[in-house]
Amino acid sequence: MLSELDFNIDIITPYSFLERFVKITSADKVTADLAQYMIEISLLDYSSIFIKPSQHAMSALYLAQKIMKNPMPWNKKLATSTLYSEKSISQLSWLILNIFKSYQRPNT
Numbered sequence: 001m002l003s004e005l006d007f008n009i010d011i012i013t014p015y016s017f018l019e020r021f022v023k024i025t026s027a028d029k030v031t032a033d034l035a036q037y038m039i040e041i042s043l044l045d046y047s048s049i050f051i052k053p054s055q056h057a058m059s060a061l062y063l064a065q066k067i068m069k070n071p072m073p074w075n076k077k078l079a080t081s082t083l084y085s086e087k088s089i090s091q092l093s094w095l096i097l098n099i100f101k102s103y104q105r106p107n108t
Helices: 014-025 029-043 053-066 076-082 086-104
Strands: none
Touching: 014 029, 014 053, 014 076, 029 053, 029 086, 053 076, 053 086
């Protein structure tokens, strides 16, 4: 029915935002892959359900850049492109990091 009405429905996911943010930051492939992996892991956890897709992508990329020891994980270009503050993104990064750590521990 939707195709008959010529509706175009797109699903917004953190991955579409991640692609954009990777281009803005000029992050390397390893950092981008690490951010994508963190998004995949954190989407498995119910505690991340409240995070908006754009915040999810930016937080994972910010965390990946911190892990990869990028000297500038946040800059003015990101702030103007995302309209988020580094403080809000770093708080969500802690949540993603805790989820990531919990999935890395073996269950006994």
